[in-house]
Amino acid sequence: MGKAKRPKLSTHEFFEKGHLHYLTHISIDNVIFGFHDNQLKVLLLEWKETHRWCLPGGFIFADEHIEEAAIRSLKSRTGLDNIYLQQFYAFGDPNRERTKHGISPPAGIKKSWLSERFITVGYYALVEFSKVVPKPDEFSESCQWWDIEKVPTLILDHNHILEKALQSLRLNLNDYPVGKDLLPQKFTMPELQRLYETILGKQLDRRNFQKKILALDILERLNERKQGGAHKAPFLYKFDQRKYEKAMKQGLKFGLQ
Amino acid sequence: MGKAKRPKLSTHEFFEKGHLHYLTHISIDNVIFGFHDNQLKVLLLEWKETHRWCLPGGFIFADEHIEEAAIRSLKSRTGLDNIYLQQFYAFGDPNRERTKHGISPPAGIKKSWLSERFITVGYYALVEFSKVVPKPDEFSESCQWWDIEKVPTLILDHNHILEKALQSLRLNLNDYPVGKDLLPQKFTMPELQRLYETILGKQLDRRNFQKKILALDILERLNERKQGGAHKAPFLYKFDQRKYEKAMKQGLKFGLQ
DNA sequence: CCAAAAGTGTTGATTGTACACCCATGC
DNA sequence: GCATGGGTGTACAATCAACACTTTTGG
Secondary structure, eight states: OOOOOOOOOOHHHHHHHGGGTEEEEEEEEEEEEEEETTEEEEEEEEETTTOOEEOOEEEEETTOOHHHHHHHHHHHHHOOOSOOOEEEEEEOOSSOOHHHHSOOOOTTOOOOGGGSOOEEEEEEEEOOGGGOOOOOOTTEEEEEEEETTSOOOOSTTHHHHHHHHHHHHHHHHHHSOOOTTTSOSSEEHHHHHHHHHHHHTSOOOHHHHHHHHHHTOOEEEEEEEOOSSSSSOOEEEEEOHHHHHHHHHHOSOOSOO | OOOOOOOOOOHHHHHHHGGGTEEEEEEEEEEEEEEETTEEEEEEEEETTTOOEEOOEEEEETTOOHHHHHHHHHHHHHOOOSOOOEEEEEEOOSSOOHHHHSOOOOTTOSOOGGGSOOEEEEEEEEOOGGGOOOOOOTTEEEEEEEETTSOOOOSTTHHHHHHHHHHHHHHHHHHSOOOTTTSOSSEEHHHHHHHHHHHHTSOOOHHHHHHHHHHTOOEEEEEEEOOSSSSSOOEEEEEOHHHHHHHHHHOSOOSOO
């Protein structure tokens, strides 16, 4: 059960001998959502040579749990750590090979394991924007937050993967609480509402939203108000850790009695 | 785009040279639910030599869409055709190797591609019990419906996969209509109710159930009654194809206004 | 006629939705 | 003072859950 060798490969070794360490034909792509300035953001990497953008993904070591691989690859490519990743779909179209707009092996390597067809498993996560200090890895020119509305054309089918992640997130919003990882520890009701509005892409009634959220019984109102705003100071809330986790496990409601 | 060679391999070829035709390290497992005698059933295969039971699964040809592979493998292993399969999860624990309780290569083959670690993608489907004539393939002794409550210990982590499929099905029940593929074309309200009760594992109120289901506006009541029962003859219903498909696409309800 | 299953309707409680009113803050 | 955002409450509508009554059928 002990974790076997997880060697650090040079770029050349990675292309030429990666298949000796990683599972072939399977990759991981992470869709990392953040929230800032009333905008839903997604974290993207920029390739060094082509300057094309992509989702931060990676590969699975031969003895590694796929979820472990998702967490590890996210950390190594963006610096993000301690993040709960939610699997949402496995993409299995045969016409999404890496050669097209993806990684090209460096000169001197004719045929790499990376040129073959890959099935990719998608994970998404919600992270607190301000906590994140993205650090691009050696392959990447930069690692940046993009406005979800302004995402450029990505490599391969990454736009499609992003779309599907967003769809899964929206569906989940009705069954599971959201916000704990997207907002600072202390937040205001309007802030939480903006988050929901942004994810759902529609306006919600301020008063009804408050009632509904409080009825879920997962928030705790603090005896503090958020100062410094231009208007009346709103109360601060935080998630009740225990109740939040319970709701995460059991879901928020059950249909049919 | 044309479908490339999909050769028919002998058993020996399959173990020794399968990796030349199929993607390595990745498999598919199908969980086929049926409904009969007020019981939820699942379709299982029995291995010829070990007599152990498993889910009908398979592998992906190098140029094949994963969903296509799910459909093809289901057909070749059980005879079932024209079935909508729903992907629900990718299982990526490294400790689920085929050698343990799974396929063993025949004598004479030391190391097969099948002995290596596999990630499996799970699909489930709901089928009309009476329409199905399961036909086991060459590897299998038999192909049979099992009562969901009486499923034996399966190979590998197949019990876990089945559990997760059932969980996904239950969650889906609240967001999407179910029944079209589990019941005969014409069915009665009590029959539909038994189906829901069986999947959810709890009793529902007859009158409220009827109101709720009819409110979904996906059923059409026929001018016929089911004759032959011991008591008052219940009406027959059928699904409205167009409305059913619309509900399938859009979901049945949307939270938060 | 009786038991069991099925069709239909009623009621009170809960929840959802659309509002109105008042309070605090900066300009 | 006033525009803007925030806290709280109310009224009506829609939905849900519990239950009663009637009809049909085989024995």
